[in-house]
Amino acid sequence: MTDDALTPQDGGVAADARPGAPAADAGTANATQTLQDERDRYYDLLLRKTAEFDNYRKRTDKERREQADRVAGDLLLDVLTVVDDLERALTGEAGADTADAFRTGVELIYRQLLDLLKRRGVRAIDAVGQDFDPHLHQAVTTEARSGALDGEILEEFRRGYLIGERLLRPAMVKVARS
Numbered sequence: 790m791t792d793d794a795l796t797p798q799d800g801g802v803a804a805d806a807r808p809g810a811p812a813a814d815a816g817t818a819n820a821t822q823t824l825q826d827e828r829d830r831y832y833d834l835l836l837r838k839t840a841e842f843d844n845y846r847k848r849t850d851k852e853r854r855e856q857a858d859r860v861a862g863d864l865l866l867d868v869l870t871v872v873d874d875l876e877r878a879l880t881g882e883a884g885a886d887t888a889d890a891f892r893t894g895v896e897l898i899y900r901q902l903l904d905l906l907k908r909r910g911v912r913a914i915d916a917v918g919q920d921f922d923p924h925l926h927q928a929v930t931t932e933a934r935s936g937a938l939d940g941e942i943l944e945e946f947r948r949g950y951l952i953g954e955r956l957l958r959p960a961m962v963k964v965a966r967s
Contacts, residue, residue, distance in 0.1 A: 867905045874898045906950070914949035916942045916960040925949060927959040937965035
């Protein structure tokens with residue numbers, strides 16, 4: 790067997806791989822270079838897209854935090870108005886004739902708070918007389934009562950609230966049992 794007949798699989802050196810032999814097929818070299826260039830382009834594109842996505846994620850996280858801070862700030866400004874009214878009511882002089890004025894002031898502040906909640910999309914859950922719904926109500930106690938249906942809410946201990954369609958706080962209730 791001559792050197793020319795040996796193949797790389799046989800452990801020999803191919804004729805075109807010897808020094809001074811004609812260069813390997815030019816098409817194969819160009820195809821390899823083209824594939825490497827394409828690989829490098831895709832790798833560069835992957836790195837760029839990864840960096841863009843990371844920047845996008847950071848930017849949206851920052852915008853979300855800033856929006857939450859703005860909403861909280863707006864709400865707190867509204868609450869501070871109510872706190873100011875409470876402070877004015879508490880600094881008034883106490884006396885027999887001021888009890889009615891104090892009550893009137895507290896009722897006014899209560900209405901302000903309810904209006905503030907309404908403007909923010911918060912609404913109270915109607916509970917008394919309704920059927921118990923574990924998604925809206927928290928049963929604190931039960932009571933056997935004639936004339937009441939099983940599962941009917943008899944009394945509300947603490948009002949529940951929804952914001953939009955989402956439960957903000959369940960109503961604490963007493964439920965009738967048979």
